[in-house]
Amino acid sequence: MSNFVQSLRLWFAPERIRDEGDTPDYRFSLANERTFLAWLRTALALIGGGFAVDQFLPDLRWGWRIGLALALLAAGVLSSLRAVNHWVRCERAMRRGEDLPVSRFPTVLSLAVAVVALAMVVVVLFGWEG
Amino acid sequence: MTDRGDVRVPERDPGLQPERTRLAWRRTTLSCTVAAVLAARAALQEGTGAVAVVACALCLLLWLGFLGVAHRRMTDLAATNRPSRLPARAAATAALCTMALAVCATAMVF
Numbered sequence: 001m002s003n004f005v006q007s008l009r010l011w012f013a014p015e016r017i018r019d020e021g022d023t024p025d026y027r028f029s030l031a032n033e034r035t036f037l038a039w040l041r042t043a044l045a046l047i048g049g050g051f052a053v054d055q056f057l058p059d060l061r062w063g064w065r066i067g068l069a070l071a072l073l074a075a076g077v078l079s080s081l082r083a084v085n086h087w088v089r090c091e092r093a094m095r096r097g098e099d100l101p102v103s104r105f106p107t108v109l110s111l112a113v114a115v116v117a118l119a120m121v122v123v124v125l126f127g128w129e130g
Numbered sequence: 131m132t133d134r135g136d137v138r139v140p141e142r143d144p145g146l147q148p149e150r151t152r153l154a155w156r157r158t159t160l161s162c163t164v165a166a167v168l169a170a171r172a173a174l175q176e177g178t179g180a181v182a183v184v185a186c187a188l189c190l191l192l193w194l195g196f197l198g199v200a201h202r203r204m205t206d207l208a209a210t211n212r213p214s215r216l217p218a219r220a221a222a223t224a225a226l227c228t229m230a231l232a233v234c235a236t237a238m239v240f
Contacts, residue, residue, distance in 0.1 A: 029215035030147040036221060037154040040228060044161040047232045051168035054239050055175065069239050073232045080228040084221050091215070 021095030032090045039083035042109075046076035064123050068116060074113050076107075152207045158224075159200045165231055166193035172238050189234055196227040 050072035057065055082105050089101045168187040175183045199220050207213045 003215050026212050026215070027145060027147045030151045030213070033216045034151055034154045036216070037151075037158045040224060041158050041161045043225075043228050043232075044165045047228065047235060048161070048165040050235055050239075051165065051172055054235075055168070055172055056216070059235045066239060070236065073235050073239070077229050078224070080225045080232075086226040087216075087221055088218065 024094040036083050036087040039079055040067055043076045045080035046072050071116055148207045148213050152204050155200045155204050162196045192227045192230050196224060199224050
């Protein structure tokens with residue numbers, strides 16, 4: 001957890017990254033940036049999905065609609081948080097010449113998306129009558 | 131971009147990394163636009179009361195913020211062959227815009 005607080009501090013004091021280690025090859029930094037953007041797109045897609053569930057499924061029972069929308073929106077928020085955090089940690093690891101950080105987040109997100117998808121199937125099969 | 135003329139042959143990066151990064155920013159901007167349009171639609175569906183208009187304006191502002199960050203970064207990437215790394219502030223701003231959009235969405239769902 002202190003690791004997280006440390007990276008959180010780095011978000012807002014970017015010059016501190018520069019103090020550590022050596023500047024990596026610019027191509028690695030750009031690759032890291034693209035990974036960050038890919039995570040951000042994932043977050044935006046999840047948020048868009050949340051909006052879509054709320055708006056395009058008006059016949060859905062209220063609880064299901066709100067629940068699915070909130071699950072997607074929460075996943076979007078977590079993804080964008082993760083995007084910045086992972087980017088900072090990768091950047092620091094590259095400067096220090098350490099291994100890149102690994103995390104369970106992709107697994108957790110996949111499972112969450114799978115659960116939402118299953119819920120959608122259940123809703124489509126049984127939950128339409130509002 | 132590429133240098134023209136024979137005097138200075140540009141050191142071309144065979145992986146076209148700056149190009150690809152610029153396109154990644156473009157894709158992300160497009161995703162953000164879609165999300166913002168859905169947000170505006172959700173805001174105005176409730177009616178055109180003061181709250182709806184303010185929510186719509188907020189979403190527009192967040193979209194513009196994201197667009198600004200993306201534009202500045204794309205300009206930087208196009209300016210040199212060896213772009214510097216993404217400033218952490220830009221990364222944090224882009225992510226914050228995304229999160230704020232989600233918070234707006236949560237407020238609108240109820």
